[in-house]
Amino acid sequence: MAAKRYGPHDWIVAAMAALAEGGIEAVRIEKLARRLNTSKGSFYWHFADRPALLTAVLDFWEAEGTSLVISSADTIENPAERMRAVVDAALIATEQGIDVARTESALRAWAAEEPVVAQRIARVDERRIAYLAEILELTGYDSTSAKRLGTGIYFALLGLYDVRRYAPPLAVDHAFHALVKGIVTSAPQK
Amino acid sequence: MAAKRYGPHDWIVAAMAALAEGGIEAVRIEKLARRLNTSKGSFYWHFADRPALLTAVLDFWEAEGTSLVISSADTIENPAERMRAVVDAALIATEQGIDVARTESALRAWAAEEPVVAQRIARVDERRIAYLAEILELTGYDSTSAKRLGTGIYFALLGLYDVRRYAPPLAVDHAFHALVKGIVTSAPQK
């Protein structure tokens, strides 16, 4: 059967796909090997063990998925439009063939059981929240309110990601947009 | 050793605890038996198999956890105060000794992999969202906006539950309160 050749990157991508589909519990070496039409021997050549793969997955996600959303809207001056761009970017369905919402959601379910994972995800969350707060400050909120509302908006995004996984009909983007728009437009005039 | 006696309810409670702690994957019959200091023989006397237990867990959650939040605030007239009461109720840490946030969050991670579970949870979500929308309508929003904002607030609640599980310091209730307050106070005057 052709027996293609696979490097570490292929295993990571396959693991990301499995993670998005079935959570971290679905990332099984023998399962991935079957899906890639290869064998465990290949895997254990490239990785020490399963934790090594999972760490690589986290690295990959942190490198690929973090900067994109933030950097894409950095050129927009008007804070309301900039917020809109960030929100739109966060709501896109897939990124490099990977389902963003399912990945983010599965990642956090994983984090609930692995403190090391929790720490790394929390760091990313902090950066994202800070970025949202930064934009909100530009719309007129004071620092404290901006931080709180940015956090609240981020909560809503994570919740939306969750619901998208198990009940897509309920996960209407419009609800999230309405929430953000309400926050932005009712900012105090400075 | 004593070798206590256990009925189905004890197994369900133990399963709920395990679910909150380690997700649905942590609900293992032999694990629960060890924790209860009994054996699988007891379990398989009361339940047909593992799916039967999980179904019973869902039934238990739906019966216990759903009505409480909603019915507690039904007597309050003022919509803003009523919303506040509902939010406060949703943010309490534990309920009957069970960690609400962890349970809700774990339940949704489970739902992502089990369509049957997803359906049942989605039904509960719909009821809760409708209730939030109902209150928002009383504050002056039109039906459409109320539905959207209610959904958005519910997303934020779910996100808060998630973050509570893996990064408690980031899961500040104040952020959620600020979000809701902002929505309520900026309602159109009718």
Added chain:
DNA sequence: CGATGTCCATACGGGGCCGTATGGATGCGG
């Protein structure tokens, strides 16, 4: 007291997965 029903402990076979050991295949420099 014997019979019957309830409830539980233990042993067993089976499956899925992990990580290792080992040998084969392939390519490349000498």
Added chain:
DNA sequence: CCGCATCCATACGGCCCCGTATGGACATCG
């Protein structure tokens, strides 16, 4: 052609869990 390194397939032992089979403890009742 030979030696060596890279990469992969397969087999194995071990662990954990499932569900079943079987027998024992205990109470109740005729």
